[in-house]
Amino acid sequence: MATYISKNLISGEEIVLTAKNHWLNFFSKDWLAYCLSSNEYVITNxxxxxxxxxISRRIVEINLSKIESVTVNQGVFGRLLGCGSFTIIGSGGTRETFRNIDNPVKIKRAFQELVS
Structure with a gap:
């Protein structure tokens, strides 16, 4: 099954990393989204x-050249269970936070490797 992002790649674009919501979301108000695996978090080149x-969608797309930093927040249980949130801070003060993501440190590392 093709995902939204894989169907909407631009010319010369390749997926570097995909992430998903952590299984803890099953116990939250977003359990339906988790069960249907509808949320997609992707870093491309x-x-x-x-x-x-x-049913309704929220899509955020930020070019790597416009991102100033990616921060990760994990509490004690988040570190133990491998989940947390990551925040993208873009040029002009744009700030987008995504919560309860599986292995957010891996997302930050992939971003850093691409921009260095």
Whole structure:
């Protein structure tokens, strides 16, 4: 099954990393989105793309060249269970936070490797 992001890649773009919601979301108000695996978090060689939602969609696309930093927040339980949130801070003060993501440190590392 093709995902939203794989169907909307631009010319010369390749997926570097995909991430998903952590299984803890099954116990939250977003359990339906988790069960349907509808949220997509992808880093490509050109941008970060996030698609959230089942019926209504929220899509965030930020070019790697426009991102100033990616930060990760993990509490004690998040570190133990491998989940947390990551925030993308773009040029001009744009700030997008995505919560309860599986292995957010891996996302930050992939971003750093692409821009260095």
């Amino acid at each position: 050109k941008r970060i793309v996030v698609k959230e939602g089942i």
